[in-house]
Amino acid sequence: MSKTAIITGITGQDGAYLAQLLLGKGYTVYGTYRRTSSVNFWRMDELGITQDANLHLVEYDLTDLSSSIRLLQNTGATEIYNLAAQSFVGVSFDQPITTAEITGVGPLHLLEAIRIVNPKIRFYQASTSEMFGKVQEIPQVESTPFYPRSPYGVAKLYAHWMTVNYRESYDIFGTSGILFNHESPLRGREFVTRKITDSIAKIKLGKLDKLELGNLDAKRDWGFAKEYVEGMWRMLQAEVADTFVLATNRTETVRDFVTLAASAVDIELGWQGSAENETAVDTKTGKQIVSINPKFYRPAEVELLIGNPEKAKNVLGWEPSTGLEQLCKMMVEADIRRNNQGFSF
Numbered sequence: 001m002s003k004t005a006i007i008t009g010i011t012g013q014d015g016a017y018l019a020q021l022l023l024g025k026g027y028t029v030y031g032t033y034r035r036t037s038s039v040n041f042w043r044m045d046e047l048g049i050t051q052d053a054n055l056h057l058v059e060y061d062l063t064d065l066s067s068s069i070r071l072l073q074n075t076g077a078t079e080i081y082n083l084a085a086q087s088f089v090g091v092s093f094d095q096p097i098t099t100a101e102i103t104g105v106g107p108l109h110l111l112e113a114i115r116i117v118n119p120k121i122r123f124y125q126a127s128t129s130e131m132f133g134k135v136q137e138i139p140q141v142e143s144t145p146f147y148p149r150s151p152y153g154v155a156k157l158y159a160h161w162m163t164v165n166y167r168e169s170y171d172i173f174g175t176s177g178i179l180f181n182h183e184s185p186l187r188g189r190e191f192v193t194r195k196i197t198d199s200i201a202k203i204k205l206g207k208l209d210k211l212e213l214g215n216l217d218a219k220r221d222w223g224f225a226k227e228y229v230e231g232m233w234r235m236l237q238a239e240v241a242d243t244f245v246l247a248t249n250r251t252e253t254v255r256d257f258v259t260l261a262a263s264a265v266d267i268e269l270g271w272q273g274s275a276e277n278e279t280a281v282d283t284k285t286g287k288q289i290v291s292i293n294p295k296f297y298r299p300a301e302v303e304l305l306i307g308n309p310e311k312a313k314n315v316l317g318w319e320p321s322t323g324l325e326q327l328c329k330m331m332v333e334a335d336i337r338r339n340n341q342g343f344s345f
């Protein structure tokens, strides 16, 4: 008999890839989306799954307990992947309370709904390397102490501990995946990698003069989202609920990512200056194409993330395989194609 799963946040990057994966495995998928003034199904459209007969799209908001209960009652799902969140760290400084309500308390509604409707339902919580925040240990692993540096990180930490607490208190299969940054052509344009690849594509095509960024020194462990959703699925097929890190164990600066993206379209960058005065020129034309705008700095920054996914490899057999160069090239090429087609997401 085919399995039934709920994916909250199906309109996001991971939601779309996970839905594709589960549909491919024969699941019936209930994907939740928020009522908005205009639909945003472009990611599912890009993957060609929006019209899949086994995909049911359900209006839902994570901040609503009663609809969380009904969601579980009406679908009969045995697995829930909670990917919904206010997921942009920058915005969490401007909207800390909304972020706490959605990203922090939101998952608790689902845990309570599981407790009430069917404690056998397996639950995946999308936790994050942002919970590690200020560097305590390198590389970061499941036992590394947490020190979040943003309202987003604090909210995610609450949801993480609630997942652990419901596992220990009520024997609920609540698993927390501490995922390091993962990117793809389906990444939102507010996040730095896609902002860079889309801007470099526009600069290459003569549609944009300059890319403005914030902290170029931040180091991130960037993997490919499509591989990370496979890890989520494996976590819910494991014998016992647990906490797992998914990462690549390689870290690079934002500056390095810009250099990689530019070289993917044969632009060689020359970096000059430092701090707020740092710029990059196209060495062939001498034109300045990257500069700093302090408005993109954050009040508190996570300077260095690098994760060791050894536990996931040993227990789940999960390993990343796409290198950063390949990932960056894939993203730039997708953005060149889309800009040529007038795509606007």
Ligand code: NDP
Pocket (backbone or CB within 6 Å): 008, 009, 010, 011, 012, 013, 014, 015, 033, 034, 036, 040, 060, 061, 062, 063, 082, 083, 084, 085, 086, 087, 088, 102, 126, 127, 128, 129, 178, 179, 180, 181, 182, 183, 188
């Ligand atoms: P996205 O920002 O692309 O997607 C977030 C999803 O959450 C969207 O579908 C959004 O809907 C939905 N959402 C937001 N608020 C609510 C709400 N109140 N009720 C219901 N749904 C809501 O994130 P990603 O796909 O990149 O990430 C998936 C999850 O994994 C998130 O929880 C994120 O915090 C976490 N994570 C992501 C990492 C990454 O590198 N990508 C790393 C570690 C963790 P809408 O389209 O309407 O805005």
Ligand code: GDR
Pocket (backbone or CB within 6 Å): 087, 088, 089, 090, 127, 128, 129, 130, 179, 180, 181, 182, 190, 191, 192, 193, 195, 212, 213, 214, 215, 216, 218, 219, 220, 254, 296, 297, 298, 301, 302
């Ligand atoms: P992050 O991703 O905060 O790690 O959270 P983001 O891409 O927003 O920032 C990464 C780093 O780049 C620096 N940066 C900029 N960031 C943005 N967005 N825009 C800029 O112009 C810019 N310039 C420099 C940032 O300061 C930061 O250091 C992502 C999200 O997906 C979270 O939901 C997830 O939990 C974590 O990854 C792991």
